Amino acid sequence: MIRSELIQKIADENPHLTQRHVERIVNTVFEEIIDALAKxxxxxxxxxxxxxxxxxxxxxxxxxxxxxxVQVEDK
Structure with missing residues (x-):
């Protein structure tokens, strides 16, 4: 499942939320996970x-x- 499919699925299951609102929520969750991992x-x-x-x-x-x-550098 890709991000757009996740957004569509959540929007379909929650008709009181607009797709744009769901997209903002999903993006915020992913951004917070990325920020925490970066720290x-x-x-x-x-x-x-x-x-x-x-x-x-x-x-x-x-x-x-x-x-x-091939020499692979540390990550």
């Missing part, structure tokens, strides 16, 4: 899932087409 916080939505940013060390990877070894 290094963990976001937990009970009954749905938990989100956190994980640091990954640099490593040696492979180009799937050529099989050539």
């Amino acid at each position: 290094g916080d963990r976001v937990e939505l009970r009954g749905f899932g938990a989100f956190s940013v994980k640091a990954r060390d640099a490593r040696l990877g492979r180009n799937p087409r050529t099989g050539e070894a």
